[in-house]
Amino acid sequence: MAGKACPWAQDEALQQVLMSDWSVSFTSLYNLLRARLCPYFYVCAAQFSVLFRAAGLAGSAVPTAAIAPTTRGLREAMRSEGIEFSLPLLEESRTRKQKSSEESLETETPSDDDDDGSFSWLEEMGVQDKVKKPDTISIQLRKEKHEVQVDHRPESLVLVRGSHTFTLLNFLISCRSLVAVAGPQAGLPPTLLAPVAFRGGTMHTLKVRVGTLEWDHDVFSLEVLGPVLPHTLHALTLLLGPAQRGSFRALLSPHEPSAAFNAALPQVKQRVGDVRQDLPPCGLHPRTLEQLRQSPTLGKSCIRLLEMKDFCYTWKA
Structure with missing residues (x-):
């Protein structure tokens, strides 16, 4: 455009x-x-x-x-x-840093939250008038700086x-x-x-190109261009697995800002069986739907290389 x-x-x-x-x-x-x-x-x-x-x-x-x-x-x-x-x-990062700090037994330093605390120790030393105390605005600006980072x-x-x-x-x-x-x-x-039809939605097909690699005419390539949704990627693996006799390699080009969606959800107390919601297939393969049910494990990274050998998967993030 x-x-x-x-x-x-x-x-x-x-x-x-x-x-x-x-x-x-x-x-x-x-x-x-x-x-x-x-x-x-x-x-x-x-x-x-x-x-x-x-x-x-x-x-x-x-x-x-x-x-x-x-x-x-x-x-x-x-x-x-x-x-x-x-x-x-962010909470996971803070927890990890706190745990690492506790394990290394480093000397604790005052946190930003303590900046507005008591300064009685200055009075005991008799230097309270010579030290400039941080005002409320300075403390707030420091906290906002950490959030903006x-x-x-x-x-x-x-x-x-x-x-x-x-x-x-x-x-x-x-x-x-x-x-x-x-x-x-x-x-x-x-x-x-979305993977389903909705009001006002239109269907678009992904661009597909098939060819062979120049250096090896026995190796075929399949290039899929466009917004490849998670269920589409899983459907492709279900197709290529048996079609390529259990051996293929997929190179992925993810949309970087969306990699954070792979973060694990915070653990919330739930009754046994609550997560097993009655979710219809919605046109998706049952195995694809089962894959989507599982908790994410990639963190803030995403899969860039997916390889199958003898019907066994390995991947790199």
């Missing part, structure tokens, strides 16, 4: 119509998700992406929504709307659970930063990607 005329970029009335139709499609997808008729779907916006997952997927008994990457401004806006969320990768990084991944995903739906529909203000996508609503 680069270099072409974009009539919607300057036409506010047209933008409102597009956004209204998009909101209907977005709400339709969310309702399918809540009814467990859609396992997951993506919202691909200009500044961030959102992955909505139905109850029963990724080891969660309730619907979840993951947003990455995020900024402090976006997180503050979500808090102001009453949306409860967690930062699983994770912006646009995998650690900025935000996780929303349960009924708060519905509040997130309404928040996103009215979120100004959801639509790009410049570039070829200026004025266009975000792209919705």
Whole structure:
């Protein structure tokens, strides 16, 4: 679309119509998700992406929504709307550092939270008037600096659970930063990607090229271009396994900002059997659906090389 005329970029009335139709499609997808008729779907916006997952997927008994990457401004806006969320990768990093610090028995240093504490020890030394105490504003700025440092990084991944995903739906529909203000996508609503049909959705096929490697005519190549969704990748492995007699190699080119979606969900107390939600196949292969049920184990990384030898898988992240 680069270099072409974009009539919607300057036409506010047209933008409102597009956004209204998009909101209907977005709400339709969310309702399918809540009814467990859609396992997951993506919202691909200009500044961030959102992955909505139905109850029963990724080891969660309730619907979840993951947003990455995020900024402090976006997180503050979500808090102001009453949306409860967690930062699983950031919390995991803090826990790991704390554990490492305890194991190494390093001398503890005062934390930022202690900066506004008592300074009675200065009085005991008689130098309280010679030392400038940090004021409340300085302490707040230091705390905000630490929060801003994770912006646009995998650690900025935000996780929303349960009924708060519905509040997130309404928040996103009215979120100004959801639509790009410049570039070829200026004025266009975000792209919705889902493995099932939804209101206003259109079907697009991936581009496929088949050939042989020049240095070895016995080795065939299959190139798939476009947004390859998780269920599509798993379906390809189910096809290539028996077709290639248990031996093939796949090189993957992931969308880097979406790698954080592989983060494991925080452990929440759940009754036995709660996670085993009655999720219909929704057109997916039963083995693919079973794979999507499992808890993620890749952290903030993603698979870049997938290889099968003698029907056994190995992979590299």
